[in-house]
Amino acid sequence: MYGPTTEKFVRSRIFRLYRKILPDPYNRLLIAAIRGCRSLIDVGCGSASPLAIRRGWKIGLDIWPQSLRLAKQRLTHDEYVRATAAALPFREKSVDGVFCLDVLEHLPKELGLFLISEAERVATEKVIILTPNGWLRQDEYNGNPCQQHLSSWSWSELKQRGYAIIGLRGFRALRRERGVARSPAPLSIILSSFSELIAFNRPWLAFQLFCEKSVRKVK
Numbered sequence: 001m002y003g004p005t006t007e008k009f010v011r012s013r014i015f016r017l018y019r020k021i022l023p024d025p026y027n028r029l030l031i032a033a034i035r036g037c038r039s040l041i042d043v044g045c046g047s048a049s050p051l052a053i054r055r056g057w058k059i060g061l062d063i064w065p066q067s068l069r070l071a072k073q074r075l076t077h078d079e080y081v082r083a084t085a086a087a088l089p090f091r092e093k094s095v096d097g098v099f100c101l102d103v104l105e106h107l108p109k110e111l112g113l114f115l116i117s118e119a120e121r122v123a124t125e126k127v128i129i130l131t132p133n134g135w136l137r138q139d140e141y142n143g144n145p146c147q148q149h150l151s152s153w154s155w156s157e158l159k160q161r162g163y164a165i166i167g168l169r170g171f172r173a174l175r176r177e178r179g180v181a182r183s184p185a186p187l188s189i190i191l192s193s194f195s196e197l198i199a200f201n202r203p204w205l206a207f208q209l210f211c212e213k214s215v216r217k218v219k
Contacts, residue, residue, distance in 0.1 A: 025196060026168055029210050030054075033128050037097035041122065043115070044085050044103035045071055051099060052076035059095070061085070064146050086111040088118040098123040101130040105138075109151040116161065120215050129163065129211040133172055133203065155203040163213045167206025170195035175207045 027050075034040065034054050042051050045060035047070035052058075060077035062068050063084050072080055083089050085103050098119035104112040119127045135152035155165050169175065170192030192207070199206035 024193075025166075025200065026050075026210070029166065029168075030128075033126065033212055034097065034099075037095075037125060039095040040097040040099055041088065041090065041095050041119075042077060043088070043098060043100045043119070044106070045077060047071050047074070047076075049076050050101065056096075061088070064144055066144070086115050086118065088115075088122050090122045092121050093124045094122055096123065096125040097128065098126075099128045101128070104129060104131045104153055105136065105149045105151055106146060107150060112151050112153070120213070123215050125214070125216055127163075127213045127215060129158065129209070130168075131158075131209055131211070133167070133206050133209050153209070155206075155209050158209065158211050161213070163211035165203045166210045167199035167201070167203035167208070168196065168210050169207040170199055171205055172207045 030050060031054075034051070034056070037056055039057040039059075040051070041059045041061060042049050043061050045051070045062050045067070046064075047067045049060065049071070052074070057079075058077040059079045059081060060068070060071050061081045061083055062071070063082065065082065068080050068082055071077060081089065085100070085107060088098070100115065100119060104115065107115060116127070116129070119129075131153045132149075134154060136149055138147065138149040140146070140148045155167075159165055174188050174192045174195065195205075203209055
């Protein structure tokens with residue numbers, strides 16, 4: 001989420017102390033979301049998934065072979081599947097949760113909508129989606145063409161599909177391409193963190209959308 005020019009600041013003692021006072025809500029939301037998921041599919045897992053240290057049976061799915069190879073070396077998941085993020089090669093209601101973290105925006109709109117339907121087909125408990133709020137320009141990088149952004153998603157369309165949505169990373173206006181903080185970066189990062197307090201319950205203002213939907217069937 002940060003460019004190389006801001007990495008030093010983000011890793012600094014001052015910023016770590018600041019985050020102790022005002023913790024990043026993303027980790028808390030993610031821990032709460034996977035609670036009760038004994039098995040999950042991590043769609044577009046990449047080489048360093050935030051789900052890697054969580055307990056339970058984790059299936060990492062990715063189309064980019066280099067990412068999967070690194071994930072296997074780091075033992076981030078229990079099982080690995082190379083497949084497109086759209087059509088999930090799993091049986092109906094075969095895992096507790098399906099997590100699509102920073103995936104939808106990398107697919108054309110039609111395929112992204114299909115992925116949402118597929119995730120809801122496969123999960124027995126919940127589907128979690130993390131995606132930028134609106135269009136965010138991003139070209140391919142690190143030799144991976146799959147990093148390019150191909151679609152945009154709004155809080156209103158995901159809400160209409162039954163997702164509860166929380167705004168993350170502060171105000172959308174404080175970030176630019178690839179989510180990098182605007183200049184001057186340290187000030188922008190601090191403002192983004194404080195603005196999370198406002199955007200958290202006003203996702204239409206936020207940079208990023210954390211979306212959760214229960215797919216549990218009522219007996």
